[in-house]
Amino acid sequence: MSCLTDMVVVTYLIESAGDPEALAYKIAHDQSTGTFVPLAGETPELKARVSARVVDIRHLSPVGIPSFPQEAGAREYRRIEADIAYPVAAVGPDLAAIMTITMGGVFSIRGFSGIRIRDIALPQSFRNAYAGPQFGTSGTRMLTGVEGRPVIGTIIKPALGLRPHETADLVRDLVDAGVDFIKDDEKLMSPAYSPLEERVKAVMPVILDHEQKTGRKVMYAFGISATDPDVMMRNHDIVANAGGNAAVINIQSVGFGGMAFLRKRSRLVLHAHRNGWDILTRHPGLGMDFKVYCKFWRLLGVDQMQINGIRAKYWEPDESFVQAFSDCTTPIFAPSDICMPVVCSGQWGGQAPETWKRTGKTLDLLYLCGGGIVSHPDGPAAGVRAVRQAWDAAAREIPLAVHANTHSELRHALETFGQLDLA
């Protein structure tokens, strides 16, 4: 493999009624030197230096239904996984270039009945090309003062419509309830009824008052995303200058450019929302695996990455969530490029034992509960206690029902949400 030391290796799932291997070679050809006229200057050396090449092919079981609808039916569609190596010399250590060359035109090639990017392996030349997460898990723990358990957070609801003073009223209840982290819904940025500046002015005094009283600063992530990076940076400064320490970034909407611009200048923990990622990943034969997507955004500087959770309210199956958790926490080059997984969607603590068991028995996560905290029958403070109790039981591998015998908040949570969650 020494010949691959300065190669970007991309793994494609290729599906075709024809010859998927030929399509793998076509990708390698089209996405590097691809041309239809032989050129005078095209020496074998030059070609070898910049050509992509197929380095491995693995045959998978064929499928009966094509991923892209096909006019002419076939009895079966063959599937392979192909590893294609692209020389960094031909690309440069630039993620936008990698995206363009290894993925950009690939999905347009004729003959596929399906095509999905499964993985990408980056060589050492990318190690220092991007800053990566500035805070990650350790920074989040330091800023929130939470050790020995997950950081427990919640999301302001309703998603849209609250005025700044209404948001601040909710925040007051939530910080009093003992949450470690609060965030704007990702859909809330800076609409006329709640301009970011007004919201920061209303919310930050509540956070700072609570810090002064208790010594604990709740991390509040404000929605600062904007199309224009200059506007996003101005939003960043509004939050940072008011003493805030985190921001929600809709990474898919601001794009690589918005994120790269922000990361270079950021003083905030960047909490990423994968808005639109599902377009790329929900069909298992098309698009790309989260693993690939996650590597790009981690290198670009995401500190906290929202994924789903066990028994999420969205479409994602549990095994896909478990894989996503691993995708966030497996080093690319070094542990410093890990981002903190944000487990959410329909969480209330009841999923803590299964999350613990299936994600490597770690407490290094941000656990976001919406209704699980605010709709607890004894109020949000009891909700927070119930979630902590659930995680404490999970980490000690005590069944929740047993732990609930001596912990009333957990017992009431089980009674209220247990049925819903198992429904």
Next chain:
Amino acid sequence: MSCLTDMVVVTYLIESAGDPEALAYKIAHDQSTGTFVPLAGETPELKARVSARVVDIRHLSPVGIPSFPQEAGAREYRRIEADIAYPVAAVGPDLAAIMTITMGGVFSIRGFSGIRIRDIALPQSFRNAYAGPQFGTSGTRMLTGVEGRPVIGTIIKPALGLRPHETADLVRDLVDAGVDFIKDDEKLMSPAYSPLEERVKAVMPVILDHEQKTGRKVMYAFGISATDPDVMMRNHDIVANAGGNAAVINIQSVGFGGMAFLRKRSRLVLHAHRNGWDILTRHPGLGMDFKVYCKFWRLLGVDQMQINGIRAKYWEPDESFVQAFSDCTTPIFAPSDICMPVVCSGQWGGQAPETWKRTGKTLDLLYLCGGGIVSHPDGPAAGVRAVRQAWDAAAREIPLAVHANTHSELRHALETFGQLDLA
């Protein structure tokens, strides 16, 4: 419809084995006020102000095969088109916000067997929110001095591997051949063997010499895309300061943020490559129509948009290309927001008559030929003449075979490429 004057209306294709209408209402709910707890401050007025609502539903024919694979099979999957209106008051006139709210989380909702964004209608409040194209068709014509026919261009091949002096040698042949426009392959940005700065230094003197001799300045679009907007802007300045007037932007790789940052500062014609767009659009039951995508990028400032062409070498069917051409050239708010369609992929002039007939009998396009010019049997100058002759015949509605009787370059092109193209 007066109630929709300050609404963003998004049209969704919804497919489900269950009740697609219920899913339309679920989108409207989840993507605006969506919450699972009734809140004290949630007055009906507030809700009305920020709630999205379903304003029209059209029933389509059901399909037998689901767009997303389903574990439990069903006999048929119902399809509707639903128009959902989002108040700008709840969103703000920001494209990243629109993308997040109307598309971001939508694809994650359970119960779909398919979901695709078909259209988006933006209200007048967006009219001046974005700069739109700076040059467009009229600017391209002014800078190239081409009137009364399509602007004819070509792409440097091979895509990767040529050193700057080799690129310059090819450029010399191509400007001598009479092309109006040349571009870097979108996969070429700034690799080690051809750093942008060196390439500009090698190519621009050829362009400027030719201008001095002939009075005609060939437009050369250099690949300036980079992940970091500051780097992209430095690349922009290298091109502009050397007398260049155009750049290739891989819009999908730089994202809204990269494009917005560049457009505010740009002195160049921005030629967009939709690298990765196919991931979003190839499956007809998933992702989004080009129409939607195109509106976003036009508002963000794309001057020239690469689409495919009739009988393209890629997967896209002709009717989809024809629609894309219309998507580029239909005003959103005003004719100034039109971008110039770039027709390419396997073009050589033989497709001119059909392109003419099916795209509104217009000559306002950039027509890119690769092999059609450089592989012409009598050389590239004959190739350019053949393409001009084909368009001249097309616009006068003279059959190519007739026109070829008196135009030898076109005749040789027909003999060489006619079989290939029809194969």
